[in-house]
Amino acid sequence: MNPKADTQPADAAGGGVSxxxxxxxxxxxxxxxxxxxxxxxxxxxxxxxxxxxRILGVSTLVTAALxxxxxxxxxxxxxxxGQLVRLIYVHPAVATMCxxxxxxxxxxxxxxxxxxxxxxxxxxxxxxxxxVGVVFCVLTLVTGSIWGRPTWGVWWTWDPRLTITxxxxxxxxGYLALRRTGGDPDALAKRSAIVAVVCVLxxxxxxxxxxxxxxxxxxxxLFRANPLIHGEQLYTMLLSFVAFGLxxxxxxxxxxxxxxxxxxxxxxxxxxxxxxxxxxxxxxxxANRASDGVAL
Amino acid sequence: xxxxLLARRRWNALWRDALLVSSKDLRIEFRSRVTTTQVxxxxxxxxxxxxxxxxxxxxxxxxxxxxxxxxxxxxxSLLAVQRSYAIEATDGARDSLRLSxxxxxxxxxxxxxxxxxxxxxxxxxxxxxxxxxxxxQLHDPALLVVTCLAASVxxxxxxxxxxMIAAGLRVRETLxxxxxxxxxxxxxxxxxxxxxxxxxxxxxxTDGWRWLSLLVSFTVIYIAAGSLAFSILVEES
Numbered sequence: 001m002n003p004k005a006d007t008q009p010a011d012a013a014g015g016g017v018s019x020x021x022x023x024x025x026x027x028x029x030x031x032x033x034x035x036x037x038x039x040x041x042x043x044x045x046x047x048x049x050x051x052x053x054r055i056l057g058v059s060t061l062v063t064a065a066l067x068x069x070x071x072x073x074x075x076x077x078x079x080x081x082g083q084l085v086r087l088i089y090v091h092p093a094v095a096t097m098c099x100x101x102x103x104x105x106x107x108x109x110x111x112x113x114x115x116x117x118x119x120x121x122x123x124x125x126x127x128x129x130x131x132v133g134v135v136f137c138v139l140t141l142v143t144g145s146i147w148g149r150p151t152w153g154v155w156w157t158w159d160p161r162l163t164i165t166x167x168x169x170x171x172x173x174g175y176l177a178l179r180r181t182g183g184d185p186d187a188l189a190k191r192s193a194i195v196a197v198v199c200v201l202x203x204x205x206x207x208x209x210x211x212x213x214x215x216x217x218x219x220x221x222l223f224r225a226n227p228l229i230h231g232e233q234l235y236t237m238l239l240s241f242v243a244f245g246l247x248x249x250x251x252x253x254x255x256x257x258x259x260x261x262x263x264x265x266x267x268x269x270x271x272x273x274x275x276x277x278x279x280x281x282x283x284x285x286x287a288n289r290a291s292d293g294v295a296l
Numbered sequence: 297x298x299x300x301l302l303a304r305r306r307w308n309a310l311w312r313d314a315l316l317v318s319s320k321d322l323r324i325e326f327r328s329r330v331t332t333t334q335v336x337x338x339x340x341x342x343x344x345x346x347x348x349x350x351x352x353x354x355x356x357x358x359x360x361x362x363x364x365x366x367x368x369x370x371x372x373s374l375l376a377v378q379r380s381y382a383i384e385a386t387d388g389a390r391d392s393l394r395l396s397x398x399x400x401x402x403x404x405x406x407x408x409x410x411x412x413x414x415x416x417x418x419x420x421x422x423x424x425x426x427x428x429x430x431x432x433q434l435h436d437p438a439l440l441v442v443t444c445l446a447a448s449v450x451x452x453x454x455x456x457x458x459x460m461i462a463a464g465l466r467v468r469e470t471l472x473x474x475x476x477x478x479x480x481x482x483x484x485x486x487x488x489x490x491x492x493x494x495x496x497x498x499x500x501x502t503d504g505w506r507w508l509s510l511l512v513s514f515t516v517i518y519i520a521a522g523s524l525a526f527s528i529l530v531e532e533s
Contacts, residue, residue: 113528170478171479174475174478174479177474178461181467181471183464190529194461194521194525194528194529195475198518198521
């Protein structure tokens with residue numbers, strides 16, 4: 001069918017493990033060559049099927065299912081809000097995970113900027129948690145919007161809490177865009193870390209927005225001396241924090257693993273490219289010698 | 297005693313470096329005239345375009361004048377910051393700045409000061425623009441001037457910090473607005489509210505001086521962050 005597939009058995013066979021950045025179509029006689037100096041795969045994190053990941057994933061599923069059952073079936077509807085109150089088992093937990101993501105991103109960035117603790121690991125953690133934080137920030141805005149429409153009558157209003165959350169989202173989207181610019185990884189890590197540390201200053205402002213300004217958004221339900229909800233509603237809400245927390249950790253772990261793989265890819269790709277150039281050089285030298293021999 | 301003396305000497309050296317860098321930037325601007333021939337006309341053009349967008353409705357324009365003024369300043373400040381790094385891009389100027397031995401915080405403050413000076417000139421020009429084109433009356437000149445000062449320093453400090461972060465990247469032209477605009481949104485908000493109070497277009501009860509405190513805290517945070525971050529940013533790459 002594809003004549004190229006026949007002429008390139010090496011690529012077809014090694015397609016799954018090829019680490020070369022050169023596409024198989026370029027240069028008919030190219031065979032991926034991995035130099036012997038390629039570093040071994042890091043012990044941690046292992047594959048997606050390692051024990052920690054599995055336990056995290058399974059417990060996320062179990063607690064999420066339990067939260068859904070308690071939240072949708074067991075707990076009663078609210079006197080004022082009716083069925084809408086069930087969003088309290090999603091929205092606050094999602095928003096907290098958004099803060100957790102940005103907070104973790106900033107802490108890891110600080111650890112990277114501090115010369116004594118500087119390590120690629122912190123940069124990877126910052127990348128992973130920043131990205132997961134943005135996902136949860138968007139989810140916060142979406143679930144809040146869904147809640148706002150029936151209770152406040154609008155999808156969106158220029159309330160301090162809402163506006164600052166939107167700004168927070170925009171600021172960290174900028175952070176992710178900066179992370180994608182490429183170039184020297186260490187310089188980029190430093191620049192990104194500075195942006196993360198500066199941007200996270202918005203998080204406390206966002207959190208206190210409901211108390212500092214006259215906000216349409218309600219203040220905290222849970223974190224006060226006398227929580228505003230009781231009994232099974234309280235337990236379901238607490239369980240939702242556990243479920244989303246586990247899900248958050250699971251996502252960060254997966255995203256961290258991708259960062260490790262990307263680092264390995266660029267390192268090994270570089271090594272492969274060098275050994276390829278060397279091989280080409282070897283061929284050229286041999287050809288030169290041959291032609292020299294003819295001339296002589 | 298000795299510590300105080302050393303701190304004092306370092307402080308003086310910092311400001312000497314800052315003045316050196318800012319006078320260099322301003323001299324280049326004065327000679328190349330890019331700010332006067334491109335950025336200033338652009339800012340006025342933005343005001344005129346607002347006039348078109350609002351269908352020359354004088355009442356609406358008067359009401360929105362404060363916000364429109366600050367949006368115009370914001371857009372022009374992006375150009376000023378990009379320009380501030382464009383002059384370092386050629387002839388290895390960035391490397392020579394790095395090798396000059398100047399205090400990184402001094403470089404940050406100097407570049408910020410130069411952009412502040414440009415923004416203040418621009419704001420005077422735009423101020424004439426909104427008075428003439430949008431028909432506003434100035435009620436509280438002291439508040440207007442102090443707001444301009446605080447907001448310009450805040451815009452310049454945040455812009456110079458993010459400009460340095462984006463400097464040297466291939467995608468800096470598109471990345472810089474995405475980084476800066478959400479970050480300086482509080483300046484737009486605070487300065488607009490303070491100006492609305494000063495122009496008398498606010499809906500009553502808006503205390504302009506309280507919004508000014510938001511501007512001042514923003515400015516202080518970014519001056520501090522920029523001075524600290526520049527030592528890291530200058531040493532790398």
